[in-house]
Amino acid sequence: MAAGQTAIEAKGVTKQFGAGPDAVKALDNVSVSIRENEFFTLLGPSGCGKTTLLRLIAGFDFPTEGEILLYGQDIAPLPPFKRPVNTVFQSYALFPHMTVAQNIGFGLEMLGKPRSEIDARVTQMLQLVRMEELRNRRTSQISGGQQQRVALARALAPAPKVLLLDEPLSALDAKLRKDMQIELKRLQHETGITFIFVTHDQEEALTMSDRIAVMSKGNILQVGSPRDIYDRPSERFVANFIGETNFLAGEMAGVSGGEASVKLTGGSVITAGIPEGLKPSGKVTIVVRPEHADLVQGETPADLRGVLENVVYFGTDTHYYVKLDGSPEPFIIRQQNTRGGGQGFARGDKVGIALEAHSAQVLRD
Amino acid sequence: MATSAFKHRDVKDQPGFGAMAIICLLVLYVPILILMIWSFNSGSLVTHWEGVSLQWYGVALQNEDFHNAAKNTLIISITATLVSTTFATMAAIGMTRVKAWRGMGASFMVINLPLMVPEIITAVATLSFFALLAGKLDLNFGIGNIIIAHTVFCIPFAYMPIRARLEDMDLTLENAAADLYATPWNAFRRVTFPLMIPGILSGLALAFIVSFDDFTITQLIAGPGQTTLPLYIWNQIRRPMTPEINAISTILLLVSILFVSVSFLIARRRSK
Ligand SMILES: Nc1ncnc2c1ncn2[C@@H]1O[C@H](COP(=O)(O)OP(=O)(O)OP(=O)(O)O)[C@@H](O)[C@H]1O
Ligand SMILES: [Mg+2]
Numbered sequence: 064m065a066a067g068q069t070a071i072e073a074k075g076v077t078k079q080f081g082a083g084p085d086a087v088k089a090l091d092n093v094s095v096s097i098r099e100n101e102f103f104t105l106l107g108p109s110g111c112g113k114t115t116l117l118r119l120i121a122g123f124d125f126p127t128e129g130e131i132l133l134y135g136q137d138i139a140p141l142p143p144f145k146r147p148v149n150t151v152f153q154s155y156a157l158f159p160h161m162t163v164a165q166n167i168g169f170g171l172e173m174l175g176k177p178r179s180e181i182d183a184r185v186t187q188m189l190q191l192v193r194m195e196e197l198r199n200r201r202t203s204q205i206s207g208g209q210q211q212r213v214a215l216a217r218a219l220a221p222a223p224k225v226l227l228l229d230e231p232l233s234a235l236d237a238k239l240r241k242d243m244q245i246e247l248k249r250l251q252h253e254t255g256i257t258f259i260f261v262t263h264d265q266e267e268a269l270t271m272s273d274r275i276a277v278m279s280k281g282n283i284l285q286v287g288s289p290r291d292i293y294d295r296p297s298e299r300f301v302a303n304f305i306g307e308t309n310f311l312a313g314e315m316a317g318v319s320g321g322e323a324s325v326k327l328t329g330g331s332v333i334t335a336g337i338p339e340g341l342k343p344s345g346k347v348t349i350v351v352r353p354e355h356a357d358l359v360q361g362e363t364p365a366d367l368r369g370v371l372e373n374v375v376y377f378g379t380d381t382h383y384y385v386k387l388d389g390s391p392e393p394f395i396i397r398q399q400n401t402r403g404g405g406q407g408f409a410r411g412d413k414v415g416i417a418l419e420a421h422s423a424q425v426l427r428d
Numbered sequence: 429m430a431t432s433a434f435k436h437r438d439v440k441d442q443p444g445f446g447a448m449a450i451i452c453l454l455v456l457y458v459p460i461l462i463l464m465i466w467s468f469n470s471g472s473l474v475t476h477w478e479g480v481s482l483q484w485y486g487v488a489l490q491n492e493d494f495h496n497a498a499k500n501t502l503i504i505s506i507t508a509t510l511v512s513t514t515f516a517t518m519a520a521i522g523m524t525r526v527k528a529w530r531g532m533g534a535s536f537m538v539i540n541l542p543l544m545v546p547e548i549i550t551a552v553a554t555l556s557f558f559a560l561l562a563g564k565l566d567l568n569f570g571i572g573n574i575i576i577a578h579t580v581f582c583i584p585f586a587y588m589p590i591r592a593r594l595e596d597m598d599l600t601l602e603n604a605a606a607d608l609y610a611t612p613w614n615a616f617r618r619v620t621f622p623l624m625i626p627g628i629l630s631g632l633a634l635a636f637i638v639s640f641d642d643f644t645i646t647q648l649i650a651g652p653g654q655t656t657l658p659l660y661i662w663n664q665i666r667r668p669m670t671p672e673i674n675a676i677s678t679i680l681l682l683v684s685i686l687f688v689s690v691s692f693l694i695a696r697r698r699s700k
Binding site: 121122123142143144145148149150152154156157158159160169170173174217218221 | 598603604605607614623
């Protein structure tokens with residue numbers, strides 16, 4: 064199997080619940096391809112359709128329109144129990160009348176595997192999630208974190224082509240959550256299974272994923288690596304949802320080499336990236352992350368000018384809030400505190416802001 | 429919290445609440461207690477106490493008519509319980525585990541209606557039904573008539589706890605089973621059914637107790653030789669009463685209490 068092969072592809076998938084005036088479009092013409100062996104994350108606020116997309120892939124629901132392909136094959140005719148896809152449910156959904164080992168072995172048993180093979184695989188899975196001692200416990204007699212790992216082991220045991228994880232960490236406390244994030248990455252690496260992971264936590268998405276799809280109101284707004292999504296958000300929603308950001312107004316001055324020249328309101332001209340397929344013209348909004356700008360003394364040439372409104376010291380870095388002429392929102396700059404650096408500015412100073420080359424991005428709106 | 433807001437007007441603080449509660453409990457249980465006490469009377473009257481003895485239990489247990497009545501009751505109750513609980517289980521699955529279908533709400537009403545219809549009406553209707561069968565089609569199932577009648581009115585009692593159990597059950601468990609390659613039949617056999625068992629046991633216990641205790645319907649449709657325990661007691665008290673009847677009543681009561689307790693314990697275990 065060639066690396067980078069497409070494992071799951073959604074083509075124009077729409078899912079509508081109800082009919083008439085009460086109809087809810089949980090997914091609206093969603094298209095996305097997920098590659099083999101990828102840690103792919105669906106990130107978005109509550110109600111944006113993440114669970115709905117997973118349920119369509121697992122087969123608990125059917126698309127109103129569009130199709131879902133698994134390795135190029137339309138899976139619409141397959142009921143859930145015939146899809147080589149397993150799910151880790153948000154509520155874990157462990158079978159309360161079975162032991163840990165029976166839960167983990169359930170999938171293999173249903174596939175009609177011989178007892179000896181099931182036992183061997185269960186042992187292997189228990190080792191993988193480090194739960195060997197709890198083999199014969201009831202699932203009601205283990206902690207939340209342990210239940211989580213049983214749910215993982217149970218879904219991984221039949222070696223599915225794709226593993227779906229619906230906010231699997233949201234019920235855990237912060238510390239356990241961090242541990243499980245690392246554990247999940249390790250499991251994905253060791254098993255080589257394609258993971259489709261759902262979360263509404265942007266930090267979790269950034270640290271764990273190979274690629275992220277940011278969703279809002281039934282649409283996928285942007286798909287890309289964590290770095291792409293963070294550094295080059297293509298929409299205001301994406302920029303806002305992930306981390307802090309600065310928006311600047313400007314006017315298109317031209318396009319060269321795939322990058323836009325934008326004349327900022329302050330008068331200076333900067334170059335900014337253009338999202339795929341966008342042909343910007345006229346007035347545009349560009350975004351710059353706070354750590355991609357430098358504060359300079361008032362007299363130095365700079366892209367923007369303003370008055371330093373506030374300085375907040377955070378230990379590792381310092382945040383500067385600059386009031387720009389003609390903009391209600393302050394421009395935020397985040398600078399690392401190297402030894403001796405990040406000093407010499409005081410509230411009320413007239414300052415300039417120098418944007419790093421290629422750090423700005425034109426927004427789609 | 430709502431509870432604390434209401435605390436200052438907790439009904440327990442209403443004047444006379446305690447006295448009222450005690451009166452209610454006394455009215456409920458004192459007659460039963462007296463009935464039980466008289467069953468241990470060594471004399472042959474329920475108005476004149478002569479001493480403690482178990483002799484009336486001996487008399488009751490050796491009485492041929494009592495044996496027959498007990499046998500009839502057990503045959504009827506056990507059969508009606510098993511059949512009605514089976515139907516109730518199927519109905520509960522059909523009304524919670526499938527896509528909503530036309531007439532589902534109406535069916536729910538129909539299943540539960542017997543709980544609301546006065547029993548004497550059901551009894552008269554059932555009697556007319558069997559009279560019709562016998563008259564027009566020459567069909568008479570003997571004790572089977574009583575079993576059919578009991579099965580019918582036991583269904584809603586068995587249905588209630590089973591449905592409650594199914595409604596409580598997390599649907600994602602069944603999704604999880606399907607996700608792990610269980611066919612619908614295997615998902616039912618390995619996940620849904622085992623988790624329904626407490627509901628089914630409560631259903632069995634309730635159906636049994638309702639059938640075991642039934643008087644009105646049975647009285648109307650029972651033919652000669654089809655006397656059940658409640659009918660037997662009824663026949664006995666129309667003669668000069670002896671403590672034998674108290675002994676039989678006490679035995680019946682204990683069986684009832686046993687079943688109610690089992691049902692209650694199961695319900696409590698499942699809510700834990
Ligand atoms: N069975 C259903 N019937 C009607 N509407 C539904 C149904 N399931 C989901 N929806 C609606 O579809 C939209 C998307 O729901 P979904 O569960 O996919 O959101 P989500 O992104 O998983 O949110 P969360 O982060 O809260 O889990 C919501 O508006 C929801 O109300
Ligand atoms: Mg969800």
